[in-house]
Amino acid sequence: AGILAGCSTAKSESKGNPVGKTIKIGVNMELSGAAAGYGNSQKQGIQLAVDQINKAGGINVDGKKKKITLIIKDNKTSTSTSASVAAQLVNKDKVNAIVGPATTNAGTAQIPNITKAAVPSVSPSATDPNFTLQKSGKVQPYVFRACYQNNFQGSTAAKFAYTDLKTKRVAVLADNSSDYGTGLAKAFKKTYKGKVAASQYFQEGDKDFNAILTSFKNKKIDAIYAPGYYSELGLIVKQARQAGINVPIIGSDGMADPKLAQIAGDKNASNVYYTTPFSTRVASQNGTAKKFMNAFKERYNEEAPTFSALAYDSVNMIKDAIETEKSADSAKIAAGLAKVKNFDGVTGKITIDSKHNANKPIVVETLTNGKVSAATEIK
């Protein structure tokens, strides 16, 4: 075996994909499988951004306008397919940058392939703190994200719950099927100064939370922290209210979607809080966001979900990087992305830090009767 293994090919290191007639952006996305809902929202945001850019003539690359060609591929929410998609994008299609994937798992699976090819990626929603880091703790040179990482969002929620809502005892109910819920829950518990009276989990796709909620009832809690996505959170809010649990329910940006109130029922969606970068309320004050919201509504006939906004920003961060570097070669885009600063995104003013995380203001929105009634910026 050793002999055969020994004579395998030594790969010559290439230095990224140079730009051609157009700028090629690959999309490695969860379009089918468990995370298809998120992936398809993101695809909408990406397409909107690209169409807007192309309509405006393209991206200014050192004085020359170049249009974007999108190459969209489905990774069916599978790590091995994601790796294969990434390999195809960087080698066959010679893309200059990648947007996606949506999930941390699929996202990390593409890292070896894009790193070898020196093509940067921006994930709109991979939230694991270690996503952008190598094992040694050094930053992954080609990996960026447009969203918060869990620790930041979780600890913000903990502070908000303790300081602003003045809660002393909370129950934590986290989505246990991806890093998102558990990561946020972990960060929350670490920062929260009060007592965590109960800690339970649910799975993606669960529909019945009555048993857990009933068990919370006699725990004398002041609030529930429930990090997860709106499909389950909508049901949690609904069932909690129907069970007579009227304490605040605090969540994360996975809840920031108009569908939450639709599923929960407007009446039930009161006394609900969540951390988010992207707020329809903030948006009304933010020109960029407002334009995005309108364009989105016009094109897709629905309110823009957070995931579309994040994906929209991901594309525009790449545009920003190209413009700073005056080049759309993939290695250059990576360098440009690392320098993104005060970028005016629809999810706020984004600065990429040394760990390739997106720093941006965080807001806590309050739902009352299904409508956002207040938005507090947490510093």
Added chain:
Amino acid sequence: MILEVKDLVVDYGVINAIKGVSFKINEGEIVSLIGANGAGKTTILKSISGLLKPSSGSIIYMGKNIEHHKTPNIVAAGISHVPEGRHIFPGLSVKENLQMGAFLQKDRQKIMESLSEVYERFPILKKRENQDAATLSGGEQQMLAIGRALMSKPKLLLLDEPSMGLAPIFINKIFEIIETIKKQGTTILLIEQNANKALTISDRGYVLATGEVKMSGTGQELLADPAVQKTYLGG
């Protein structure tokens, strides 16, 4: 003439099991098909009752071609088949098995009548009425299979090796029963390894070998034939 089979050819995939067989059955007769293992006897019976679709040839029952009819329709027309290996319904009681036999009969009164007729003929079945059919002994299962076939009051009864695996005393009884069924007006097509007994009660018989009719005649003629004696009667 109640049944006529003309130039019947049946294939199992590439295997040509029946190679052009013709025979007739007159109303009220007992006709035997005899032949070695694998001669194609069962295949012919299955083709008549529609469980197998012939490749070519025709099967004419009471003047109508039935070779392309579906089994339930053939059963409805008055043909009843007691299959090789009995195929009773395990998990159903003896009584339910018999009731299944009258599946196409709508008149409850008639079903009750047939049921008591069958019980009269096979008193053991009455005794085992509520027992799971799967736990019956071989002989009892054989009676049940015949009883079930009689429940539909068939004009033509197809019997596939009814004496297989039965005790000698029982074999005699089965043949007696077949004769009485005939006397009550049912036509019978009988397959038997026990050629001696079968030909004795048969009006006519056909000898089958490798998918073809090799010989035919009245029961007595065949019994007396030296070739038949040698191969099928162990003489």
Added chain:
Amino acid sequence: MTTILKVEHLEKVFGGLTAVADVSMQLKNDELVALIGPNGAGKTTLFNLLTGVIPPTAGMIYFREKEKLVSINNKKTYQIADLGFARTFQNIRLFKNMTVLDNVLVAMTNQYKEGFIKSVLRFPSFYRTEDEILKKARDLLAIFDLDKDMYKLASNLPYGVQRRLEIVRGLAMKPKILFLDEPAAGMNPEETADLTRLIRQIQQQFHITVLLIEHDMSLVMNLAQRIYVLDQGKLLAKGTPSEIQHDKSVIKAYLGEEG
């Protein structure tokens, strides 16, 4: 002649039904004994008890190992088989989707060693063992004129041939005692006569004890040295063929008037 198998007060109850009731019997070395009785008498059940397929409700079964009769009541089927029991089944149980040869080789499993490592790495000794048992299997098949069908699937054999193969498979186990359950069922008289000759031949050639169930009296009366008659689970009679043929109770319960 020494006793090889001894059964004492054997009983088997299924739910409310006593299928075998207080049966005692003995088989001697090299004997050919028949077991007859009406349908449902419990013959097959008795076979199943003796070969460990089902456990008895009461009673003892002893088998001669070396010089002693030992109880095999609590042994599993495969352990009993290893002691030298072979059988055929009333409804043929061949390994249908395997070749005739493989059917026989499986029966020889416990007669040769072929470790996992050895067979996976294919040491030369692997081929030597395979060669050896292949030859043995082929010789055995030749006796029954089955060697020409060696590579056919068992399911493609005609019924009568399948029954013969089941007997070969049993013999391949090198048994001390062979149980045959209705070996002639579904055979015509000529085939039955062939089978009768064959059974006699193997019994003499291999020196084994044979116990057979059969409804075909031509075979039973030709072959058996002794006959046990079972009725409703109980022993109704035992004796030589001629004794049994004239036994009133046997005629009444089983043979019928013509015999």
Added chain:
Amino acid sequence: MQTFFQQLINGLSLGSIYALLALGYTMVYGIIKLINFAHGDIYMLGAFWGYYVINVWHFNFLLALLSAMVICGICGVVIEYLAYRPLRHSPRITALITAIGVSFFLENGMAYLFGSNARDFPQVVKQVNYDIGGVRISNIQLEILITSCILMLILQLIIKRTKMGRAMRAVSVDNDAAELVGVNLNRTISFTFALGSAMAGAAGVMIGLYYNSIDPLMGLTPGIKAFVAAVVGGIGSVPGASLGGFLIGLLETLVQSVGLSAYKDAVVYVVLIVILLIRPMGIFGKNVKEKV
């Protein structure tokens, strides 16, 4: 004590949902021994049908329910005709794979046509909560509970008392013999699929209404749970399926109420395995011993 009763209600109403789905599973399995993997997806189709007719054609609840049953029944028959019937004489594992294929097709086809996001089910029946000594139960929960019990009884009656039921039982044990007594095999199997699928359709509308959230993948998890329920109860047995459903619902509730929610499914599977080891054919399953 109050908590206990509340959890009991929670468990029963969750169980009634599993039971409702398990009934359809068990029927189809009972008759052609096919694990109809697509059963959960028919349930999803029912929910989506309800969603559209209520939103677009403004059907009332009952009409939506009945029409969903009809439509799903037809779907079941069509699926059987196209995907399973050609495989009637093939190994069972082949049919299982086509069933999986049908399931993929329905899930992804619906995702393609309608998007994979969850959407809210129109609330045509106003939810009313009854409070009995501090224990809450809603009218919809009651409705589901009662419906699944009634359907179970109806099914049991159909199978035990009607001619079609007898035909179904005959087909389930021996195809050839059933045909030989005049049973129309295809019609009987079609009927079974229609019945089982209609029940899944009913479940889709009711559960859609109850949880107020539907999506193309909604059939996956409950489908597998319902199958487990059917197995626990003894697959093929109608009362068994109901019992299995309730058992799993209660078990999940129990596990969650003691705080082990992370291991909810694991506990269900442990219990499944233990039950199978004690009763290899499930609780009500017939132990068909092979006669040697």
Added chain:
Amino acid sequence: MIVLKANFKYNVCWLIIMIAGFYIMNTLIMIGVIDSFIENMFVTIWINIILATGLNLIIGFAGQFSLGHAGFMAIGAYVTAIVTQKAASLGGFYASFVIGVIVAVIAALLVGIPTLRLRGDYLAIATMGAAEIIRIIINNMKITNGPAGMFNIPQFATWPIVYIMMCVTTIIIVNFINSRGGRVIKSVREDEIAAEAMGINTTKWKLAAFVLGAATAAIAGSLHASYLQTIAPNDFGIMESISILIIVVLGGVGSVTGTFLAAVVLGVLDTVLQDFGTLRMVIYAVALILIMVFKPSGLLGTWELSIRRLFNRIKRRSV
């Protein structure tokens, strides 16, 4: 000794085919025909082959319907991930193979001893449950990093290692099938009662096949983890077991050649379909149904490629 010599010839042929495959692959990579994308596709196919051959051994040859293959794969994957993160060396990698196989064998024994008494679909559902239990435990453990899974796993499994392991596991399984053990498990599949009556301890042999299958699944898992460098509990759910089952049935239950063919066909199909977005799985599903309806016994049924037969045919022709 004639048999020995003839077999030596066939074995050498197989060896030459395997080495030739390796060098063709190697050359194509060198001259740039195969880029990392195609390499990726091949490696995925090979890993699937390892998984599906093992499952075919259990389902096709031993006749035990197991739906829990992904669970054993998960064990191998996690052991390798954990071990190589602690000991990031080739030695650590190979050690993780061994440990993974050992853990998987223990798990297979724990699962198999009680459940293999069950039959058919009941066994399927029990093994599926067992695999889910394994997955849920992994999902809730600290050392496995919970649902987030593990990433930054050092890559030791390059394509040559995967290729060699595929050859090795295939040789093991095929040689097992074509020996005493293989005959015995097939007899158990055909008729347990008759096999018992031949002196065969059916429980032991069923378990042997199950454990061997589980061990190869663990190897596949190790390779998967090390090659992809990322694993998560969700990769090893019921759907993964089902997709392995699909390969087995599509190729033909009881045909190793068929498993190879089906893994390649599905692997290529899967790659081609990446461009179809949401429609991807719709097309896949339709393809699956059509293949099964028109080829119910799988692409190859139980047919096996046999060099011996090839030789004989050539010989006959030349005579």
